[in-house]
Amino acid sequence: MLIGQYEARVGAKNRIALPKKFREILGDKLIITQGYENSLIIVSQKNWKELLEGTYDKPFIQSEARETRRFLLGGATSIELDDKGRFVVPSYLREFGKIEEEIIFLGLYKHIELWDKKRWREYSKSLEKNIDSISQRLVEGIDRRKSNE
Amino acid sequence: MLIGQYEARVGAKNRIALPKKFREILGDKLIITQGYENSLIIVSQKNWKELLEGTYDKPFIQSEARETRRFLLGGATSIELDDKGRFVVPSYLREFGKIEEEIIFLGLYKHIELWDKKRWREYSKSLEKNIDSISQRLVEGIDRRKSNE
DNA sequence: AGATTAAAGTGGGTTTAAGTGGGATAAAGT
DNA sequence: ACTTTATCCCACTTAAACCCACTTTAATCT
Numbered sequence: 001m002l003i004g005q006y007e008a009r010v011g012a013k014n015r016i017a018l019p020k021k022f023r024e025i026l027g028d029k030l031i032i033t034q035g036y037e038n039s040l041i042i043v044s045q046k047n048w049k050e051l052l053e054g055t056y057d058k059p060f061i062q063s064e065a066r067e068t069r070r071f072l073l074g075g076a077t078s079i080e081l082d083d084k085g086r087f088v089v090p091s092y093l094r095e096f097g098k099i100e101e102e103i104i105f106l107g108l109y110k111h112i113e114l115w116d117k118k119r120w121r122e123y124s125k126s127l128e129k130n131i132d133s134i135s136q137r138l139v140e141g142i143d144r145r146k147s148n149e
Numbered sequence: 150m151l152i153g154q155y156e157a158r159v160g161a162k163n164r165i166a167l168p169k170k171f172r173e174i175l176g177d178k179l180i181i182t183q184g185y186e187n188s189l190i191i192v193s194q195k196n197w198k199e200l201l202e203g204t205y206d207k208p209f210i211q212s213e214a215r216e217t218r219r220f221l222l223g224g225a226t227s228i229e230l231d232d233k234g235r236f237v238v239p240s241y242l243r244e245f246g247k248i249e250e251e252i253i254f255l256g257l258y259k260h261i262e263l264w265d266k267k268r269w270r271e272y273s274k275s276l277e278k279n280i281d282s283i284s285q286r287l288v289e290g291i292d293r294r295k296s297n298e
Numbered sequence: 299a300g301a302t303t304a305a306a307g308t309g310g311g312t313t314t315a316a317g318t319g320g321g322a323t324a325a326a327g328t
Numbered sequence: 329a330c331t332t333t334a335t336c337c338c339a340c341t342t343a344a345a346c347c348c349a350c351t352t353t354a355a356t357c358t
Binding site for chain 1: 315316317318319320
């Protein structure tokens with residue numbers, strides 16, 4: 001299971017080292033693509049299809065599903081880690097993610113998100129404010145979910 | 150059962166020794182994550198998975214699920230105690246918990262909370278004042294809950 | 299009680315691994 | 329052919345893991 005957050009930096013030649021803990025789980029053949037809130041998503045090739053399936057299992061939002069897939073698929077690139085676990089982020093993704101020098105990796109169960117550090121700080125600060133309600137939903141809402149999801 | 154309150158301090162190299170009593174119960178493979186009121190939560194891996202049940206099956210294209218996971222999974226780190234029962238708290242969690250040198254461990258049945266000592270003092274002081282009315286609300290609403298905790 | 303012993307907690311040096319930079323070589327684009 | 333971009337390899341820096349010794353606190357014994 002991918003968990004935790006790690007700081008890293010974009011090094012010379014635009015290389016980024018994937019933290020060891022993640023490498024062990026994911027291997028060295030990965031896919032990177034555009035994510036939500038301008039994050040970048042990194043996922044193993046194996047989990048890639050699974051990630052996409054979530055986008056067309058809802059027939060009543062077909063057009064949205066199509067567009068979601070364009071977003072995810074169109075932005076995707078397969079990457080391979082070098083012997084030290086580094087990869088190069090394509091420039092259009094760096095631009096999309098507003099990646100500068102300092103970055104954050106987030107382990108999110110089956111995939112990883114990559115954030116510019118400064119942007120993550122801002123985002124997570126607003127996230128902290130919602131902890132209570134989020135955790136509340138989590139603790140109480142597991143068995144009393146809204147039925148119209 | 151995890152009970153009691155222990156003082157401890159963050160030592161050189163940011164190491165913290167988990168009190169013996171807790172170690173005996175929890176073992177040495179743990180998860181530490183963000184909790185309420187900026188406390189840090191320490192749980193065994195087994196309890197951790199229980200806590201997550203029902204959260205990771207939701208599609209991440211749903212914003213609520215995304216945020217919850219970023220908080221829960223992205224905020225958590227698995228830690229392993231060294232031969233003397235110490236662990237290292239990642240810097241982002243130290244920051245989140247506003248941990249300085251002196252800290253407090255609280256045993257809370259199934260999990261442990263970790264507080265900065267000064268913050269705990271302030272918080273517990275205000276808790277003392279309000280405990281009557283808080284408990285009252287708890288009693289009134291208790292029939293909605295499973296007999297846990 | 300006070301002394302003695304054991305256990306828990308703390309510090310710090312050494313070793314190992316992770317992360318980083320950069321040159322040399324190969325591939326791709328113009 | 330020449331410039332640019334990526335891949336491979338090696339060297340260096342930094343940080344984490346490991347180990348051992350010391351201090352402090354709690355437990356035991358006459």
